[in-house]
Amino acid sequence: MKKRILTLFVIISMFATLMPATAVYAESDESPEATYQFETKNIVGNGNGCEDIIFVIAGDGFTSSEQQLFESKAEELADYILDTEPFSDLKENISFYCIDVISEESGSGNGANDLKNTFFKTYYNIGRIDRLISSKKSFFEIKKLFSNYVPYYDYGLLLVNDTRYGGSGGSISIASINSKSYEIMLHEMGHSIANLADEYWYADAAYEHINMTKESDPEKVPWADLIGEDGIGVYPYDGNSEWYRPSLNCKMEYLGKNHPFCAVCKRAIKKSLESKMEHDLHTDKEVAPTCTATGITEGSHCDVCGKIIKAQETIPATGHSMTAHPEVPATYTANGTALYWTCLNCGKMFSDEQGENEISDPVLIPKLAKKTQPVKVITSTKSVKAKKLKKKARTVKPLTVKGYKGTVSYKITGGNAKAKKALSINKKTGKITVKKKTAKGTYTVKVKVSVTGTDMYKTFSKTVSVTVKVK
């Protein structure tokens, strides 16, 4: 008997996505793990790590005296799931846990305003769809509770202690203990585990899926490689011939033991389940070493359980790669620079080859100090006969300057008026000219001898007295 579930699932899907997120849980500040201590039991398999496929089942509406019923129903549900392909293919890898959640009252509510005092406050009849079950607790809260009890669980299921047919999907699948409800759960798991599309027409969910496409070419549909297998083809949707599905008999369209997941959906669910058998790899980037700091090699760890998959190893510091810059000696006119090193890797500058003393500029060697002029100024008193001065001036050389470096110059800077009038000096040669008709007497002037100096020698000046006698 093929029972169309179109209407039911259109609405289930709507509520599954909308209701839990907007549901307000009146006791949301109550911390379940703090208030309750429930027992967790391992009912199938023994995987408990991040790399195991783990289902967890919690019950709602099971009182403390109904925990045995819950456990046997949880086992029944686990068996039901594991009896369905592709779950059966991975039987060896799937573990089931149940959490003995104790409710005050037995059963489930009948509408949001007719709740029972159960732990998850589940209730039927959302939006007047009598088979649709939801919970007043948000999926976020339920998942938090699940992970507190079974840290690495992959799929959470809520089993409601009510024999009325009903269930819903979303990130937690809900079903009642009416075994027909398990079919709702399986269908919903197709959505939540493998992101499968419904294979009945539901306009709002019409977008490209693994099992739904606008492509009609059998060679181009996402399931092209499975065509011909177990009735897999390219079938237009009833209700919209622009979209295609792979099967006419899939659990994503019909519920019931006689409607298995089609080969396309099976493969997708299996692939997703298998992905849970791997850690959630997170790459830890390599950090390159520097000249002075160690680095680390690339590694990886699991983002979920933290297990180190590939350990990162220390890479030693590279050390500097030094180039020497030879000393530039100072001169008398320019500073020099001391020997220093620069590193080809980090570009830093050091005053030592070991790179212990970093500098920002080369160390300067100051210009050489200029030497003192080795000059000698010798004066001698010269005499001129007055007779000879009658007709013309005479020149004498009372000054001798030796050993100077640079250019020497002379200038009369002092003396009495008479002497300054009688004598004049050649500023380049230092020769003194006695004027024509100078009268007899002693003439003394101050002469400043200046030497310009050179790059290596300082300037020099000295004032000496020069005397010429006119006899």
Ligand SMILES: [Zn+2]
């Ligand atoms: Zn569906």
Ligand SMILES: [Zn+2]
């Ligand atoms: Zn299918």
Ligand SMILES: [Zn+2]
């Ligand atoms: Zn892990």
Ligand SMILES: [Zn+2]
């Ligand atoms: Zn360096």
